[in-house]
Amino acid sequence: MAVPKRKQSNARTGSRRAHDFKTPKQLHFCPQCSTAIPSHVVCPKCGYYMGRTMVQVEE
Numbered sequence: 121m122a123v124p125k126r127k128q129s130n131a132r133t134g135s136r137r138a139h140d141f142k143t144p145k146q147l148h149f150c151p152q153c154s155t156a157i158p159s160h161v162v163c164p165k166c167g168y169y170m171g172r173t174m175v176q177v178e179e
């Protein structure tokens with residue numbers, strides 16, 4: 121079985137892991153009430169999604 125001859129440097133490890141960071145969620149604004157919500161999610165404030173009201177929200 122192959123075994124590394126030397127320890128990998130911190131710089132090499134860091135550059136390999138440069139793309140492993142988390143990306144923030146994509147937010148868009150509800151066309152009905154202008155609340156920032158994640159994509160493909162029913163608006164919790166007004167219940168609007170895909171051009172129509174999906175959920176009746178009690179105020």
